[in-house]
Amino acid sequence: MGILGGEGFTLPVVTEVEVVEVDINFTESAKEAVKEAMNGDEASHVLIISAQSGGCSGFMYDMKIAEHPESEDFQSFDIGGISVMVHNKDSSQLTGITVDYKDTLMGGGFQIINPSADRTCGCGQSFG
Amino acid sequence: MHAFLHPNAEAYVNHSSVTVLSGADALKHLDRSLTSTISDIDNLDKRQSLLCDANGRIEDMVSICYFESQIILFGWKDSTSKQKLLQGIGWNEDVELFDADKTISNISIVGNSCNRVLVGLGIDASEFSQNSWVEYGNALLSVRLENNIEIFEVALPTVELESFLKLLVENGCSIIEKDRWKSLRMQIGILEMPDLFGNLPLEVGLDDWVMLDKGCYPGQEVHARLESRGKVAKSLMRLDCESELECGKLKVEGIGTINITSTSLFDDSMIAFALLPSSACELDCININDTNTALLRRIRNH
Numbered sequence: 001m002g003i004l005g006g007e008g009f010t011l012p013v014v015t016e017v018e019v020v021e022v023d024i025n026f027t028e029s030a031k032e033a034v035k036e037a038m039n040g041d042e043a044s045h046v047l048i049i050s051a052q053s054g055g056c057s058g059f060m061y062d063m064k065i066a067e068h069p070e071s072e073d074f075q076s077f078d079i080g081g082i083s084v085m086v087h088n089k090d091s092s093q094l095t096g097i098t099v100d101y102k103d104t105l106m107g108g109g110f111q112i113i114n115p116s117a118d119r120t121c122g123c124g125q126s127f128g
Numbered sequence: 129m130h131a132f133l134h135p136n137a138e139a140y141v142n143h144s145s146v147t148v149l150s151g152a153d154a155l156k157h158l159d160r161s162l163t164s165t166i167s168d169i170d171n172l173d174k175r176q177s178l179l180c181d182a183n184g185r186i187e188d189m190v191s192i193c194y195f196e197s198q199i200i201l202f203g204w205k206d207s208t209s210k211q212k213l214l215q216g217i218g219w220n221e222d223v224e225l226f227d228a229d230k231t232i233s234n235i236s237i238v239g240n241s242c243n244r245v246l247v248g249l250g251i252d253a254s255e256f257s258q259n260s261w262v263e264y265g266n267a268l269l270s271v272r273l274e275n276n277i278e279i280f281e282v283a284l285p286t287v288e289l290e291s292f293l294k295l296l297v298e299n300g301c302s303i304i305e306k307d308r309w310k311s312l313r314m315q316i317g318i319l320e321m322p323d324l325f326g327n328l329p330l331e332v333g334l335d336d337w338v339m340l341d342k343g344c345y346p347g348q349e350v351h352a353r354l355e356s357r358g359k360v361a362k363s364l365m366r367l368d369c370e371s372e373l374e375c376g377k378l379k380v381e382g383i384g385t386i387n388i389t390s391t392s393l394f395d396d397s398m399i400a401f402a403l404l405p406s407s408a409c410e411l412d413c414i415n416i417n418d419t420n421t422a423l424l425r426r427i428r429n430h
Contacts, residue, residue, distance in 0.1 A: 003232060003266055003285055004148065004198055053216025054160030056349045057182045062218065073219075087219035119182060121349060128182045128346075 018092040022075045024049070024084060025098040030110065031080045033101040037065060038082060044068065046076070046083040049099070051090045055126025057119050059093065061112050092116075093127075129240050130277065132315045132394070136300040137239030137280075139293065140309040145206050146228040147213065149199040153221035158199060161213065161346060162190070163329065164339040169194040172261045174270050178329055178337050179209055184350030186324045186332070187212070193261050193268060193283065200268075200283065202234050204321040233289045237280040237301065238312060246280065248299030253280065267292070275317045275428070311392040314366075314399045317427045322375070323364060323389040323401050330354050331403060332364040333428040363409045364389070367400040369422035380416060383408045401427060 026034070034047055046068050051059045074085040086094050098113040107123075114120070117127035149158060159167045162177040169175060171194060179188040188209040193200040203209045210227060217223045237245070243253045255262050256271040267284035284292055293303055304312070313320065319332060329338045329351065340352050354360060367373070367388075375388050387403040400422070408414060413423050 002196075003200070003268055003283060004196065048219070050219050051216065052160065052218045052221075053157065053213075054346070055344045056346065058346045059216055060160075060344075064220075066220075089219065121344070123344075126344060 017089045019088045020091045020095050022077075022086045022091045022095045024077060024079075024086065024094070024096075026079045026084075027098065027100045029103070030099045030101040031082075033103075033110065034082055034084075035080065041065070042082050046085050047079075048074075048085045048087070049090075049094060049097075050087055051093045051127075056121035056123075057117075057126040057128035059128060060126050063110060132312070133277070134239040134302060135241060136302075137237050137242045137245040137296070138302045138304045138308070138312065139235050139237045139296050140304050140306075140312075141289070141293075142202075142234045142236055144234045145203045145209060146232045146234065147201040147203065147210050148226040148228045148232075149201065149213070149223060150197070150226070151222035151224045153218070154199055154223050155194075157217055157221060157223045158192075158201075158213070159342075160216070163345055163347070163351070164337055165342045166192060166194075171195065171197075172263065172268075174259055174261050176272075176337055178324075178334065179203075179212065180329070180345075180347030180351075182346050184328050184347035184354070185326050186329060186334075189319075189321065189324055189334075189337075191281070193270075195261070195268065200228070200232065202283070205325075231286055232283055233286045235282040235284075235289075235292070236309075237282065237296070238277065238316065239301070241300075242278065242280050245296060245299045245301045249295050253278075256280070277316050279316070279318070307392075310390070311394050311399070314390060314392045314401065315394060317366070319364070319401070319427065320390070327364070327403065328354065328360065330360045331362055333426070360406055362387075362403045363406050364401055364427055365404050365409055366425050366427045367398075367402055367414075367416075367422035368425070369398050369400070369416060369420055370396075371398065371416070371420040373398055373400045373416070373420075373422075378402075378416070380414060383414055 045065050048064045050062045052062050054060045073088045077084045096115045100111045102108045111124050120127045164177040166175050173194050175192040178186050188203045188205045191202040246253045261268040261270045270281045272279050329335050338351050373391050377385050377387050384405045388400050390401045392399050413421050415421050
């Protein structure tokens with residue numbers, strides 16, 4: 001049987017995830033930067049913004065360019081001809097964010113301003 | 129030989145919270161939340177780590193066993209850690225989390241002749257190391273060293289707990305309850321959640337469970353700042369005195385406020401763990417009040 005082979009393992013009770021209608025804003029510089037990163041794949045690919053555990057403040061932002069997910073658990077937006085998607089489970093944490101892009105040598109790149117965050121870490125990639 | 133330890137061994141069934149994580153991204157997911165790195169863990173490796181909040185305060189201490197590509201996590205906070213670990217699983221991550229509180233049991237065995245007891249069960253304790261688990265039948269065994277005292281740890285299916293305890297008793301081991309364990313663990317210097325929750329790792333002497341070079345984890349900024357400053361405002365110490373003490377905050381003249389986290393009667397004296405202002409930690413003793421003087425000593429020597 002082994003220590004992991006027995007019966008009786010149960011999934012922990014999960015607090016139902018709050019799903020809200022997501023509202024995301026992109027600055028002009030962020031739109032330009034996303035378009036450049038897409039490199040012409042706008043028709044087949046989307047930008048997925050998500051929140052993962054970790055970082056100094058508890059959660060980290062993640063941005064990925066990926067093939068359009070078939071799942072219905074995403075909310076989709078059109079930002080200047082580019083599809084941006086957010087998973088429903090991240091919706092309450094990410095609604096209201098503004099995605100900005102700073103073209104600087106130090107601390108540059110995409111920056112997320114999140115009015116719902118109680119705290120953010122110094123590097124700006126983590127929030128809580 | 130330690131006078132306060134049983135001549136053979138004593139076993140205590142821990143009331144720990146057991147969680148099993150599986151899936152291709154389970155290690156990555158867990159690694160993001162812990163104060164130490166586990167991404168390089170191998171089969172049957174053992175790691176000890178902390179879950180902290182964004183202010184660097186300890187929320188749970190965990191002992192980790194990596195077994196057959198799954199992670200068995202022994203924590204102490206009932207459901208808080210499980211709930212916390214459920215959050216922040218990425219949309220594209222393969223992580224499943226199982227509650228194994230009722231399925232896997234966890235026993236601590238300590239005494240002057242644990243080896244003799246374990247040999248009777250066909251277990252060779254010399255095979256154990258602090259950093260790994262050894263498989264014996266359906267059980268996993270390991271050892272931890274606290275202040276040069278060996279504490280043997282056993283994880284086994286709960287359905288086999290009763291027969292395992294019976295075998296221990298037949299080989300000269302006593303099964304102990306909470307009060308005796310509390311007294312033993314305080315004598316040895318084992319910290320549990322009442323001593324840790326809400327405190328900083330550096331304050332309770334668990335800085336060796338924190339890896340500042342692993343990158344960001346919740347609380348890392350605070351831990352790094354404390355480490356660079358090289359000092360903390362308070363430290364957890366052991367107090368030995370004659371009169372009874374109660375858990376909670378206590379004002380001590382000339383010292384300031386101390387926070388007593390655990391107490392236990394041992395023979396006719398009292399042992400307490402308490403957070404003291406760091407300036408008091410170099411003293412040999414403090415006067416709790418007019419009639420009660422407590423001897424001070426460090427809890428963990430590492």
